[in-house]
Amino acid sequence: xxxxxxxxxxxxxxxATALVRADGRAFAAVxxxxxxxxxxxxxxxxxxxxxxxRVGDGATTADIDRLGLLLLGCALAQLLTNRQARYLAHxxxxxxxxxxxxxxxxxxxxxxxxxxxxxxxxxxxxxxTADATAVGETLRDAGPELFxxxxxxxxxxxxxxxxxxxxxxxxxxxxxxxxxxxRWYLRRAPAAYLADRAANAGLAETLSxxxxxARTVDALGLQQRRLAAGRDAVEEARAARLGxxxxxxxxxAVINASYTLPLVVVLPLGALLVAHHTISxxxxxxAALYLRRLEEPLDTVVVLLEAVQSSTAAYARIExxxxxxxxxxATGADREPADxxxxxxxxxxxxxxxxxxxxxxxxxxxxxxxLAVVGPSGSGKTTLGRLLAGVDHPRTGAVTVGGVPLAxxxxxxxxxxxxxxxxxxxxxxxxxxxxxxxxxxDAADKxxxxxxxxxxxxxxxxxxxxxxxxxxxxxxNGAQAQQLALARVILADPHTLILDEATALLDPxxxxxxxxxxxxxxxxxxxxxxxxxxxxxxxxxxxxxxxHGRLTxxxxxxxxxxxxGPYARLWNSWRTDAPS
Numbered sequence: 001x002x003x004x005x006x007x008x009x010x011x012x013x014x015x016a017t018a019l020v021r022a023d024g025r026a027f028a029a030v031x032x033x034x035x036x037x038x039x040x041x042x043x044x045x046x047x048x049x050x051x052x053x054r055v056g057d058g059a060t061t062a063d064i065d066r067l068g069l070l071l072l073g074c075a076l077a078q079l080l081t082n083r084q085a086r087y088l089a090h091x092x093x094x095x096x097x098x099x100x101x102x103x104x105x106x107x108x109x110x111x112x113x114x115x116x117x118x119x120x121x122x123x124x125x126x127x128x129t130a131d132a133t134a135v136g137e138t139l140r141d142a143g144p145e146l147f148x149x150x151x152x153x154x155x156x157x158x159x160x161x162x163x164x165x166x167x168x169x170x171x172x173x174x175x176x177x178x179x180x181x182x183r184w185y186l187r188r189a190p191a192a193y194l195a196d197r198a199a200n201a202g203l204a205e206t207l208s209x210x211x212x213x214a215r216t217v218d219a220l221g222l223q224q225r226r227l228a229a230g231r232d233a234v235e236e237a238r239a240a241r242l243g244x245x246x247x248x249x250x251x252x253a254v255i256n257a258s259y260t261l262p263l264v265v266v267l268p269l270g271a272l273l274v275a276h277h278t279i280s281x282x283x284x285x286x287a288a289l290y291l292r293r294l295e296e297p298l299d300t301v302v303v304l305l306e307a308v309q310s311s312t313a314a315y316a317r318i319e320x321x322x323x324x325x326x327x328x329x330a331t332g333a334d335r336e337p338a339d340x341x342x343x344x345x346x347x348x349x350x351x352x353x354x355x356x357x358x359x360x361x362x363x364x365x366x367x368x369x370x371l372a373v374v375g376p377s378g379s380g381k382t383t384l385g386r387l388l389a390g391v392d393h394p395r396t397g398a399v400t401v402g403g404v405p406l407a408x409x410x411x412x413x414x415x416x417x418x419x420x421x422x423x424x425x426x427x428x429x430x431x432x433x434x435x436x437x438x439x440x441x442d443a444a445d446k447x448x449x450x451x452x453x454x455x456x457x458x459x460x461x462x463x464x465x466x467x468x469x470x471x472x473x474x475x476x477n478g479a480q481a482q483q484l485a486l487a488r489v490i491l492a493d494p495h496t497l498i499l500d501e502a503t504a505l506l507d508p509x510x511x512x513x514x515x516x517x518x519x520x521x522x523x524x525x526x527x528x529x530x531x532x533x534x535x536x537x538x539x540x541x542x543x544x545x546x547x548h549g550r551l552t553x554x555x556x557x558x559x560x561x562x563x564x565g566p567y568a569r570l571w572n573s574w575r576t577d578a579p580s
Contacts, residue, residue, distance in 0.1 A: 004115075004119045004123055004124075004127075004317075004320060004321065004324055005320040005321075005323045005324055006194065006316050006317055006320040007315075007316045007317075007318075007319035007320040007322070007323060008316075009190070009316075011316075011319055011322075011323070012312060012315055012316050012319055015315070015319045015322075016315070019096050019099060019100070020096075022096075022099060023092055023095055023096060026088060026091065026092040026095070027092055029088050030085060030088050030089045030092055030144060030147065031147065031151075033081055033084055033085035033088060034085045034089075034144075034147055034148045034151045035151050035155075036081050036085075037078050037081040037082045037085055037148070037151075037152075038148070038151040038152045038154075038155040038156075039155060040074050040075075040077050040078035040081060041078050041152060041155070041156075041293075042155055042156065042159045042290075043070075043071065043074035043078075044071060044074060044075060044289075045159070045285075045286045045289035045290050045293065046159065046163075046286055047067055047070060047071040047074070048071065048282075048285065048286065048289065049163070049280075049282035049283055049285050049286030049289075050067055050282060051064060051067050051068070051071075051282075052281055052282040052285055053280050053281065053282035053283075054067065056280075056281065056282075082148075085144075085148065086144060086148075089143070089144025089147070089148075090140055090141075090144065092139075092144070093136075093139035093140030093141070093143060093144060094136075094139075094140055096139045097132075097135065097136035097139045097140060100132060100135050100136065100139070100315075100318065101132050101136070103318075103322075104127065104128060104132055104318050104321065105128075107321040107322055107324070108124060108127075108128065108321065110411070111321070111324055112391070113391045114386075114391050114392050115324055118352075122201050122202065122203075122204040122205020122206070122207075122208050122209075123201045123204075123205065125201075125204055125208070126197070126200060126201035126204050126317075127201075127317050127318055127321070130197075130200065130314070131197065131314035131315075131317050131318050132314075132318060134310055134311045134314040135311050135314050135315050135318060137307075137311070138307055138308060138311035142304045142307040142308060142311070143308075145300060145304055146300070146301060146304045146305075146308065148297075148300075149296075149297035149298070149300035149301045149304070150297070150301060152296075152297035153175075153294060153297040153298055153301065156290050156293055156294045156297070157171060157172070157175065157294065159286075159290050160287055160290045160291060160294075163279075163283050163286050163287045163290070164270075164273070164279050164283055164284075164287050166269070166273070167266055167269065167270055167273075167279075167284070167287040167291075168287070170262050170265045170266045170269065170291075171262050171266070171290075171291050171294060173258075173261055173262055173265070174258040174259060174261055174262040174294075174298075175258075175298075176258075177254060177255075177257060177258030177261065178254070178255055178258045178298060178301075178302070180254070181251050181254035181255060181258065182251075182302075182305065184250075184251070184254075185247060185248075185250075185251040185305070186305075186309070188247055189244070189247055189306075189309040190309065190312065190313060190316075192240075192243050192244045192247055193244060193309050193310050193312070193313035194313045194316065194317075195240045195243065196237075196240040196241055196243070196244050196310075196313070197310075197313050197314060197317055198240075199233075199236045199237040199239075199240035199241075200237055200240075202233055202236060202237070203233040203234060203236070203237045205233075206229055206230055206233040207230065207233075210226045210229070210230060244306075244310075248306055251302070252302070255298075255299075255302050259295055259298070259299075262291055263291060263292070266287065266288060266291055267288065270284035270287060270288060271284070336402075336404075337401045337402025337403065337404045337409075337417065338402040338403050338404075339367060339402045340367040340401065340402060340417070340495040340496060340526060341364075341365065341366065341367050341401070341402060342365040342388060342399070342400070342401050342418075342496060342526065343363070343364050343365070343398075343399070343400050344361050344362060344363040344364075344365075344384075344387070344388070344397070344398075344399050345362055345397050345398050345399075345400070346360055346361075346362060346396065346397035346398070347360070347361040347362075347387060347394040347396070347397035347398070347399060348360060348361075348394060348395050348396045348397055349380075349383055349387060349392065349394050349395050350395050356395070356549065357380050357383055357549050358380050358383055358384065358387075358394075358549045359548075359549045359550050360397070360550075361384065361397070361549075361550070361551055362551070363544065363551065363554075365496075365526055365528070366526075367495075367526055368524050368525065368526060369526060369527075369541045369542060370526075370527045370528075370529070370539070370540045370541045370542075371526075371527070371528045371529070371540060371541065371542050371543075371544060372528075372529045372530075372531065372536050372537035372539075372540035372542070372543045372544070373385070373528060373529070373530045373531075373543075373544045373546065374530075374531065374532075374534060374536075374537050374543060374544070374545055374546075374567070374570060375545050375546035375547055375570070376547065376570075377532075379546040379547055379548060379549065380546050380548075380549040381500075381530045381546055382422075382500055382530065383549075384530075384546065385420060385498050385500045385528065385530050386420070387399050387406075388406075388418065388420075388496075388498055388528060389418050389419070389420035389498050390406035390407070390409065390414045390418060391420060393406070393407045401417050401418070401495075401496070406418070415492075415494070416494065416495070417494065417495050417496060418494060418495070418496045418497075418498065419489055419492055419494040419496070419497055419498070420498045420500065421485055421486065421489055421497070421498065421499050421500065422500040422501065423482070423500070423501040425481045425482055425484070425485040426481075426485075427469050427470070427476055427481050427484065428469075429469070429470040430468070430469065430470075431463075431465065431466050431467060431468055431469065432461060432464070432465050432466070432467050432469060432484075433445070433448060433465040433466065435469060435484060435488075436448045436451065436452075436465075436484070436487060436488060436491060437491075438488060439488035439489070439491040439492040440491035440492065440493075443491055445465060447491065448465060448487075448491070449465070450490075451487040451488075451490040451491050452483070452487050454487070454490050455483045455486040455487050455490065456483065457480075457483050457484075457487065459480055461474060462474065489522075490522070493522075493525075494525065495525060495526065496525065496526040496527075496528070497522060497525060497526070497527050497528070498528045498530070499527065499528070499529045499530065499531075500530045501530060501531060501532070533574075534570065534571055534574045534575075537557055537567075537571075538557050540557065541556065542554065542555060542556055543555065543556070543557055543560055543567055545560075545565075545566050545567045545570065547566060552565070552566045553565050553566045553567040
């Protein structure tokens, strides 16, 4: 289940109101034009009833022709007004949908890295694609259509009551049935559609995990296990969709009955009233035509109610990102770190619902030094790197830079201080130049080329910096993508760089050359290298050894070898196992 929150109904209403107010004039114009079109639509049945009555009274052909021309003029005016109303409604919908997508992007980018990682790619992808599309389509199409249909239904009901209050009360029987059915449906629909959206996000997460890990699945023979997981996710999505379908079927059955009942009552009752001269034949015909015309807008409301419920659930998921927990930064946002010195003091850390994996760590990093963090697998090296980068925050203790806790720095300030590079990397769609300028938007081509040279980039691409990268263009292998990520670091020029197995995809010789080139390019910067290859430790100013979440050795390489402690044992084991 996603760790990202879902907005409440009240929050969704508040956000929707703000969205309408942002383009209030256009929305008001849409309402006014739709009201005018609905009023013009009432003229047809009324004029037709007048024509019937005038014929019965022996009116001349000229009188009937005038009424006919008036009927034709009203129909043409309604057509033109409807067209303009729909144009303005679609324009309003597109602008509102654009605002929703822009807000979504801003909120996703503002999420703490740890929050985005825990949420998973499936949920974020579903909110940014299927959910955003559903909201956009409702704002552009379903929303305006719903307003038009509601306005038409209200005016038609008013017209029937004006022509004959008794016949109009019959029409209200059908409306009452629809209202009761809608009330039943709306009480159950939000939960059902949220479950449907969540199940689809889970399916996307499962498919994404299987596709991204296809090589691992194949190598370890996990095909049947992943197929079973996929079938379970599909079954969950199918069950959720069937739940919404059952709701709709029951609702539509009530609606069909509500359409039929008024007509069954109005036709004989109208004939009876005409026979007793209570109303004219024209009035009875007008009432019957109004009632028949009422079906169309009510049918539109019923059909679009399903789309609105689905998009409301989607909007609740999108708007939920606004309530995602963000670490408090108020106390330190205006404080400038005194220097680039990083201190770790009494740090303990535990993952959610788990025991501590770091136990009271103390570490003082001197600006400009190169520190290697080594230790057995599972000793807490990566966790320490994430704390030093401000991705996660300690349960107790503090990680500070220049005396300011990392947790209190704004994201922009934090990224200027510390950059974390892992063995996970991403190549964005676009040119090689675009990918590099993510780190330095104003960098000249000469600087981009220099950054690539610094990380040992010797790959000839078809169009140099203008080469398009991506699945449908030039694909970079793992080592090339890792070098690209390291070149971005050179361009970003942070005060402190944390390398967590950042050269793992390079061969040992290339990795060592790249690390030395990085160190030369980042002279004066603090470099923290987390690695299993101990040649990194050999080249560092100091080495920190972690064992079971505790700092068990700290000092220069040669001193730790002489002390014959945990580091010396790691070094001797690595030298014995390392290929010649």
